[in-house]
Amino acid sequence: MYKKLFGFAFVVCFLAYSADLYAWRPLSTSRPTWPDGTVPFYVNPANDSGVPDDAVIESMVGGTDAWGYVGAGFNFCYQGTTTRRTIARDGFNDVFFRNETMGGAIAATYPWTQGGTYREFDIKFFEGSFQFFGISDACSGNGFYIWYIAMHEFGHGLGLGHSQFTNAVMYASARRCDSRVELESDDVDGVVALYGPGDGPGCF
DSSP: OOEEOOOEEEEEOOSOOOOOSOOOOBSSTTOOBOSSSEEEEEEOOOOSSOOOHHHHHHHHHHHHHHHHTSSBSOEEEEEEEOOOOSOOOSSOOEEEEESOOOTTEEEEEEEEEETTEEEEEEEEEETTTOEEEOTTSOOOSSEEEHHHHHHHHHHHHHTBOOBSOTTSTTBSEEOTTOOOOSOOHHHHHHHHHHHOBSSOOOOO
């Protein structure tokens, strides 16, 4: 039987970063992972922030590639665009924008697992309270770069929970307009611990 885990939300950080004594964590105590380390995903680039489709895709793919180039036996594989924009166990891993709010959440990942195996996820970016920007844009106001938020949410998509290191991409909150495009060492430690070292399987 499939089990839907609660959504993992990424919220705004109102405090300055500080040192912490803890590190990465798995998504849940069962440490769910993908069986072959290769995960297909689709992007619905439609958004109300005015970001062109190609810039959305560039940022989403860049955010996933960050996890594939760190020496772990894992890889996300972009499969193209979709018009789907609903959280549903439908056989597809989709990422999309909605003009909705969920408290202070910037985005959220909704995973389904079976035992210790990851089966599916969807990712929703909340545009009701926030504006999103392509990596080449000048971020301002109540805004966030898609690339950075994608890195975090796809981290949940591979099986990581929130890190207790405040400088980690997988930390539970984000600063506005954070322009980082690479993972921190704690994030890398997490994906390698889940999938082992390697070059990552190829896409199909």
